[in-house]
Structures are given as structure tokens and as C-alpha cells.
Amino acid sequence: MALSSTNLALYCFLCLAISLASSHPAYDSFLHCLSIHSPPSTNFSQLVYFPDTDSYSSLLLSSIQNLRFASPTTPKPLLILEPADASQIQASVICCRIHSLTLRVRSGGHDYEGLSYRSDHDSRFILLDLASLRSISVDTEHGIAWVQSGATLGELYYRIAEKSSLHGFPAGICHTVCVGGHLSGGGVGTLVRKYGLSADNVLDATLVDVKGRLLDRESMGEDLFWAIRGGGGASFGIIVSWKVRLVPVPPTVTVFTLRRTLEQGAIELLNKWQHVAHKLHEDLFLQAHIQPSEGGEKGVVAVFTSLFLGGCAELLQHTGKSFPELGVKRNDCREMSWIQSAVYFAGYTNGEPVEVLLDRGLYSKGFQKGKSDYVKDPIPLSGWEGIWRRFSEQGAGSMFMDPHGGRMDEILESEIPFPHRRGNLFNIEYTVEWNDSGSWAAEKHLDWIGRMHGYMRPYASKHPRAAYLNCRDLDLGKNEEGNTSYSTAKVWGRKYFKNNFKRLAIVKGKVDPEDFFWSEQSIPPLIVDKERRSSLIGFKALISKPKPPIKHFL
Template sequence: MATPSSPSTPLFPLLLLLLLLFVVVSSSLSSSASLSDTFLQCLVNHTRTLQQQQEPFQILHSPTNLSFPTLLQSLVRNRRFNTSSTPKPQLILTPSHPSHVQSTVLCARRTGTELRIRSGGHDFEGTSYVARAPFLILDMFNFRSIDVDVKQETAWVGSGATLGELYYRIWEKSGLYGFNAGVCPTIGVGGHLSAGGYGNMLRKFGLASDNVVDAQIVDVEGRVLDRSSMGEDLFWAIRGGGGASFGVILGYRVKLVPVPKVVTVFRVGRTIEENATELVYQWQNIAPRTDNDLFMRLLLQPVSSKRQKGAKTVNASVLALFLGNADRLVSMVNEEFPLLGLRKEDCAEMSWIESVLWWGDFDSGTAVDALLDRMPKSVNFLKRKSDYVRIPMSREELELLWDKLIELGKVGFVFNPYGGKMWEIPASDTPFPHRAGNLFKIQHSISWNEDGIEVELSNLAKIRELYNFMTPYVSKNPRRAFLNYRDLDIGITDNGENSYKEGSVYGVKYFAENFNRLVKVKTAVDPQNFFRNEQSIPPFPRSSLAMSQYSGSTDTARKVTVLVILFLFLKDLMTIYS
């Protein structure tokens, strides 16, 4: 009997064929062009198909381009993710036309490259421009067009525009309208609105996402869809569920909100020695239940005592926007909240657009066109966390909190009252579920300017200690969180086989009972989970399995699969004939 290795046996030609296939595929893998060249050629092909005039190389930036570092760093709003050790993208794409976005999505799928979508760069955890796997950035800052239609009381705004630009363009057309979004003017519209978006008129008009009436999105198939063509399920999902889980948001049509000719602002502060404990205790019950025209934000932070040298205390500051004049405001506040001691001289009357500058911490007298500046005054290292409070803290609990704030030193709080419209809108209307029953939202905040890993770890430890301290006093089962205040501490997914299980951990905190509806939409529109990040909406498990079998849309993935199959087959044959 001939041995298995003898040329006279039938096995030899089969082994020779398998070896030849192995060499061919391996050679193909090793000789593949660089990602930049491959991606550029793919863009060229799709650009011709879509008949777009601008050359693809004008929107593609590789690390060898002189413009690359500037583009990468220009929209980084958290210095924690702008260090030498921060993972860098393989490419940055700067589209200026929908066809560029379509081509980028299709080419990213073809090359098997992870895609991160950035509009303003304010994601607190940097997930719009940092990834652990090889990735590219689709930077939407060129999508900045804003078309205000006063007659229809709407505005179309590109996802790369900032809130400041939107506010300015509305004011430019009419001083009788505004929009209820955030107070930071450099925030990008795309991420802000798609994750909910709130501002100092939420008690009157709800969230920014509550006032979105249409949108355009590029889906995983490279199609440009509006509300009518995407369907109501997907339109529901991208108004609070985070657009980057479902596609690339090109822009939103928003409903303008009426504002009076005169609004009033004030800031009044008290320390512990000035009865801040009683002030904060009362604020918890008054701020969510007062007139819907009044928004009273509360800031809590440790400060140096003016009464005792070298000692620390806690300052509680109330910052307010009132949609009306000072006389009416003072009368109402002194009736409902006499402990605040509000005087007319504490107040400033102004137009709504001037109040935007006031809340943005611009100097008095700053021209309105300062809102068009896309660069923030400063960029710090920072960490943010969030909570919701449904039961007021007692005076004794507040005193324990003061001790903890003084002990930790740098950590502060922002309390944002709900009530009003926020309690009227059903939790199922949008993915944002934190409606009736929530008295206020907490932002845990810490910022620092010193570089270094030890400094970072020390500051992260402080804010996490404060977060743990607050556990008995905030929402439970689940402990809820706000997507716009992204916090990777509450859970992440590696987008593998366990993505649904891992996603449920943070998903129910952000979306509560709306999480599974978001998963259902995700499974329908992106079953292979192409649009993903560390806290994206996962598809249902069966889609994750399909993805692992499919990963298949890329040449590299197919070749690797062939190699694995050939290797296992060859191994089995060798076992049989040995």
C-alpha cells in the first residue's frame, strides 16, 4: 500500500491544489494596496457613478497630508483624547456634498474600516473621533448650511453647524423666534439633536429633539433618506437615540419657538454660611414646579471661604432665564421662593439673542456675531457623569454632600430642573425616556489643565467617588443617565457576539423601556452593525451572528475566511491519512 505522501496516491493532487490556493490568497493579502490608495480608488469609482464634480482626493486626508494634524485636532473638545498615545484615524474624510457621504459609507464597508462620525467634537468620551480598532473619521463640519423660514416657523440646519450659528441665523431673520437647545454655542447640531439636546427653555418647549420635524440621513446602503422615505421608526430613533448608531445625519428641520422681545436673566449665589443648605433644599421642590417661563439652574461647587481664611465652603448659585420682564419675575420669585431674596437690581433685561451670549459666558457688550466663532474659549481635560433625582434630598443629606464636595475639592454639580413640558411629553414619544417624575438632572463635572496620567487618574477617581456617594439619592433600577453626557464608566460593548447583552447594561440606563425598541430599529436598518461605537445601539443577537458570518462585505474578510476554511480542511485531511 502506498504511503499518503506518495505521488501515486489521489491525495497528492488535492493537497497540491489546496497549497496553491493558500499561496494565491496569501499573496493577495500581502500585496494589497494601502488603505489610502484603496479608499481613494473606491471614492473615484463611486464619485463617477454619482456624477459628483468635486474630485475625491480633495475630501480625503491621510496622515501624510500636512492638513491632517490640524483637521484632527481642530474639533477635539476634550484634551484627554488629544495626546500622543490617543489612537489616530487612518484617514479623515471631509465631505461637502451628500454624495461624498454616500461614497464614504460604501467604501468604508468595502474596505472593512470602522467609521466614526464627528459633527462638533463635544462627545465627552471622544467616541466621535477615537476608536480602538483601525478607523477613519467622517468629519461633517462642511455641512453647515442653515435655511430659516420664518413664515413656516422652521429652519433646516446641517449636522455640522454649531448651535451658535443656528441661533445667529434665526436672530438674523427675526427677533421673535429662537430654538430650545444647549447654552454652549460651539456644540455641533448633529450629535446634540440626535441624542436629545436640552437647553434653558426645556420647561417651556421640551428638548431640541422634541422639536425636530424632518431629517436627512445616509443609511448603511448609501441611500439619502428623509422622514417620508426612512419611515417613522427610524425617524423616532434618531431623535434621542443617537444618530451615529443608525447612519450619517446630514441635517435636521427644526420647529422654531416663539420668544418675547424682552427676557430676563439673573445669577444669585449663597454659601453654606449664608444658608445655602436651606436654599438648595427648597430649590428642589420649587424649580421643577414654578411657571414654565422660568428656568432656574443650580450650580454647586467648593470654594474658599470668605469668612474663615484657609477654610473651604460650598457655593450654591442659581442661574435663571425668564421669558418675560424683570417686574413679573421678581414678583413671582419672591412669592414662591422668598429665601432667594431676588431683587430687581439682580436682574438684567435683554433680547433672547443677548441672553444666549450671557449664558455662553461672553463679556457684556459682545457683538452677536461672536456666536459664529466655532472655536471655544478654552479646551480642558474633563470628565462628566449624569444622574436623575426623583425624591428631594433632605437637609441632613445635603450637609453630607457639602462635606464630600469639600473633601474632594475640584468636583462640582449642575442641577437642571425639569417639570413643565418635560412632564407632559410621554416617555415613549422619543427615545429620551426621562420625563414625568424626574425633578432634576445632575451633571457631575470635573475639569483640569495639567497634563499627565497621574493627574488624570487622580481626577477621575474624585468624580467616580462623588458618583458612588450619590448612589442612595438618585434614580434606581436602573440608575439613569443622559446620552448627551456620554459616560463609558456605565458600560461598553466590543460589538462582538455579546453586543446585545453588553449594550443592555448602558442601554437601559440611557433609554430605559425604549432600549429594546431602539434595538429593533437598529436590527431593521443596520443588521450587520456597521455603524457602531463603544456605546452604540446593538442589533438583536441573531443579527450579530449574521454579521460574524457575513463580515463579508469586505475583500479582506472574505480572504481570511477562505484561508481559515482551507487550513481546517487541510488539517482534517492530514488527520485522516496520517
């Protein structure tokens, strides 16, 4: 293909930039490829960022949320590409494949293990940063929205509320998380018991596949569309945008936050919470979490935070009947709109304006590690006492618990790759965060979360001990570069996806058999013939099972 005069001039500019920025031999051929496959209107100075330049460093660090992976020793990408549209993503995929370059894709950078912007094994990788793809189109008449992968949850919530106070979307509470990764991993939030996961409310998507084609639901097929909703989209392609179902919310919702200490019966309240939270009315979400403070065991605090889709009077009826021990009173409640509750759960509880949801830089960054669990049987009181003691130790973090039940019990495990449905009382997310960059601080906090996770083994789900993909944990296992074995990956894959892991691997084998979209925890390709494939994924069983009713917006 001949270069247009515009692209020829741009290519000359790129060659000059290469000579100034670096002498790496891979640059010239790769950028020549980009200039051929990109539209003539491409502004390469805003697409390509070279190492050893201020703009490269600034863009790389802008979305690294976990400072564990911002150190000088962390492998850096050969180049950073910041596409402005889908055509530039297509060109990037085509040229990375041609040049055998690993591609990492980042929307918000909240991956606990940093796999969206780093590689444990390969320094020859390109980072595709989707921060510029932030378009949101809301259609309240039809109850839908199209949102690009680089948009944050806060931006999505805000744009919905701009159009209607009676629509919302079920997703997480951290407003700086971007929809690209959040929806492809599941998406748990305060509306989970009413409407399920974010991924349960995805209606369509656009994706660039391994061949550089831009596909929608119809052209990608139902197998691939199934896989990207909870199976981790980065294993199968690059999600450009999602079409999501908006859900009805009332004009008034109610929130409260109650803190209870050891002297106030916190352990007994946690014990009772696990028996009732998943059985409450689906309009009522009651989260519990444990966090340390000064003063040893007496300084540890249990925090109960709630969202109710209705007014305070009705909320008090529910809590008074099902959980009177918690002691919720009228003056504990705050009535507000749904969008104001999104601000509240994002941590802004002093009447801050809803515009804070648009600010991507409000959260301070630190060093982090996360782990997760699912609980199917009540933890004995002695177990809660042991949990409590561990929060008075050095390096202690937090333990967040979200109840299941409600809509989550109605959806089949095989409906999407996320399998953690009926039978789960609640999920747990363990987190540790610290600010000291020294190795001693890291060892202290990593040791605590490892021991905490170990202590919880008798109380967590079994066969497998399940985990949540959006709380990625490389301690569960990882792929080895150049030898991605299905049998090896199954060890960690079944923890995230249970019996859905095999179907995910079969879909991967169909759409990306050479494993171009590889990472340390990407789905491995499992290639089987068509007849055997149907039996392995239980096709007849899948189509014979009735689907639970979906609650559309009326």
C-alpha cells in the same frame, strides 16, 4: 463602472499622495473606491486628509474638545474625510462597508468619551468630519429651519435672530456644540420647561443609511425617524441635516445669576430649590450648580441662574411667591432679547456682541470627564451637607442641576427614545476639568468624580439609575468589538433609554442588521420577525395612547 476622465486624473493624484504620505496597503483600494462612487466634481484634495501631514493633524485636533483623547497613544484614523455635501458622505459609507472599515462621524467633537473621533479597539477606522456641512436656512413665515449637522448651536441661534427677534429654538447653552450630535441625543437647554428638548422639536431629517442612500423622514419611515431623535443618530446612519420647529419667544426676557455661600444659607437654599424649581411657571427656568473655590467648605459656592420669558417685574412676582428665600431683587435682574440671553448663558455676561456665538474657538480646551444622574425624590438636608463637603476636596469639579417639570411632564416616555419625563425633579451633570497633562492630575480628578457619583447613589433614580446620553459615560458599560450582545448592552442601554432601549435595538436590527455603525456604546441590533416585533415595541399600545398637544408657533 468606468472612471470619468476627471476622476481618473484625480485618482492618479491620490495614488501619488498615498505614496508620499504612507505605505498602508488599505489606502489604494479604498481611494479607488471613493473615486468611482464620488461625483465627477469632487475635489479630493479637500476631501481626503492623509496621516503624517500638517493638514491631517490640524483637522484631527480642531474638534477634539477633550484633551484626554489627544495624546500620542490615542489610536488615530487611517484617513480623515471632510465631505462638502451628502454625495460625498454616501460614497464614504459605501466604500467603508466594502472595505470593512469602521467609520466614526464627528460634528462638533464634544462627546465626553471622544467616540466621535476615536476607537478603543480598532485602529482601522476612518474619521468622517462634518465641519464643512454648516448650512442653515431659516423660514420664520412657517416657523421652521433646516440646519446641517456641522453647524453649531451658536450659529443656529444667530441665524434665527437675524430673521426674527420673536423666534428661538430650545437647545443647549454651549454655543460651540454642533447640532448633529446634540439633537440626536436629546438636547437640554434653558427653554426645556417651556418647549421640551431639541429632539422634541425636530420635524424632519436627512440621513445617509448603511446602504449609502440619502433618506428623509418619509423614505426612512417612522421607526427610524423615531430612533434618531434622542437615541443617538450615529447608531443608525449619518445625520446630514435636521428640520426643526422654531418656537415663540417674547421681545424681552430676564436673566439673573446669584451666588450664595455657606454663611448665606446655600445648603438650605439648595434644599428648597429642589422642592420648587420643577413647579415654577413653565416660562421660568432656574438652574442651580455647585462649584469649588478657595477656602475649603466656606469657599464652595452655590450658583442660581435663571431665564424668564418676560420682564423683571413679573419674574419677581414668581420668585417672591414661590422662592422668597432666594432673595431676588430688582437690581439682580437684567432684561434683554432672547439672542442676548444665549450669549449670557454661554458665559459672556459683560455685554459682548452676539457675534461671539459664531466663534467656534472661544472656549479653551482641557482634560474632562462627565457623569449624569436623574433625581426623582428630594435629597434630605443631610445629603446636601455631604455633597457640599465633597466640593472642598482635592480634584473637585462642578455639579449642574437643571429642573424638569412644565412641558417635560406632558410628553410620554415613549414619544421619542429620551425617556426621562414625568416624575423627574431635576437632572444632574457632574463635570471635572483640568489642564495638567500629568497622570497624577488625571487620577485626582477622575477619583473625585467617581467617588462623587458613588456618594449620590442613594439619592439618584433607581431601577435603573438613569443617565443622559449627551453626557456619555463609558463607566456605565460598553460593547466589545465583534461581540455586540444585546443582553450585555442592556446594562448601560436601559440607563440611557429605560424601556425604549428594546425598541431602539429592534430598529437597529431592521436598518443595520450587520452593525456597520458600531461604537463602544452604539445600539446593538436585535433581529426579530415582523409579528413579534410589533408586540415587543408595544405597537398597539403606542398608537392607542393620545399624544399630548404640541404648541405650534402662531
